[in-house]
Amino acid sequence: MNGAALVTGAGRGLGAAIxxxxxxxxxxxxxxxxxxxxDDVVADIVAAGGKATVAPGDVTDEAEVTRLVTAVTERLGPVGCLVANATGPQPVVGFEDLTxxxxxxxxxxxxxxxxxxxxAVVPGMKALGGGRIINIGSDMPERALPGWSAYSAAKAAQLALTRVWARELGASGITVNVVAPGWIPVERHADVTQEDAPST
Structure with a gap:
């Protein structure tokens, strides 16, 4: 198994480190x-002797994802490792305001x-003889913090689909896993005070 790695939401924070x-x-x-x-992450990788390309795109849009994976495959080869790290706003919304x-x-x-x-990437992984799909999860479903029900529910759903995919795709040599780190202060949390940081 070879191929390229695609890391979404990798312009900063945890995705950039990955x-x-x-x-x-x-x-x-x-x-x-x-x-x-x-751009800066790609420049850092190239300066360190690695190989990387910028792969912009909205990963919640089906046409954009198709275009993105096609472009990556043309530039670097089939995707052998997918790290689904991209995220959007994570508002704290209490029960009374939940919609x-x-x-x-x-x-x-x-x-x-x-x-x-x-x-989008599984056909290429099958052609490679296997691959790795890694979803970035969260410990929030277990922590059950007030105001985080929408986020926690979505992360719990992500875990469930990952477990099912692992069973469905394993026969093709494709592993599917969740990595669920705790709260990691990165650039997006620059304005978060110690008092406001998620805690148990």
Whole structure:
């Protein structure tokens, strides 16, 4: 199994660290983020002797995902490793203010996007003889913090689909896993005070 690594939401934070680490381990890396956000990460990887390309695109849009994976395949080869890390706004919304729209905002990134991405890369992984799909999960479903029900529900759904995919795709040599780190303060949390940080 060879191929390239595609890391979504990799222009900063955890995604950038993942992209740099994969490149350091010899993977050609497609660094996905919104336009203009991935340039510095790609420059860092290339300066360190790795191979990387900017791969902009909205990973919640089906046409964009198809275009993105096609472009990555043309530049770096089939995707052998997918890290679905991209996320959107994560508002704290209490029960009284919760709406279906709030839920949809989280499901877009943690159910729809991983589904679109996996369906786009799996044919290439099968041609390679196997692959790796890694969803970035969360410990929030277990922590059950007030105000985080929409986020936690979407992350729980992500875990469930990952478990089913692991059984469905394993016969093709494709492993599907969730990595669920705790809260990691990155650039998006620059304005979060110690008092406001998620805690048990």
């Amino acid at each position: 992209a740099r680490t994969l490149a350091a381990r010899g993977w050609p890396v497609a660094v996905n983020d919104l336009p203009g956000r991935a 279906w729209h709030t839920h949809l905002g989280q499901l877009e990134f943690f159910v729809k996007s991983p589904t679109l991405l996996a369906q």
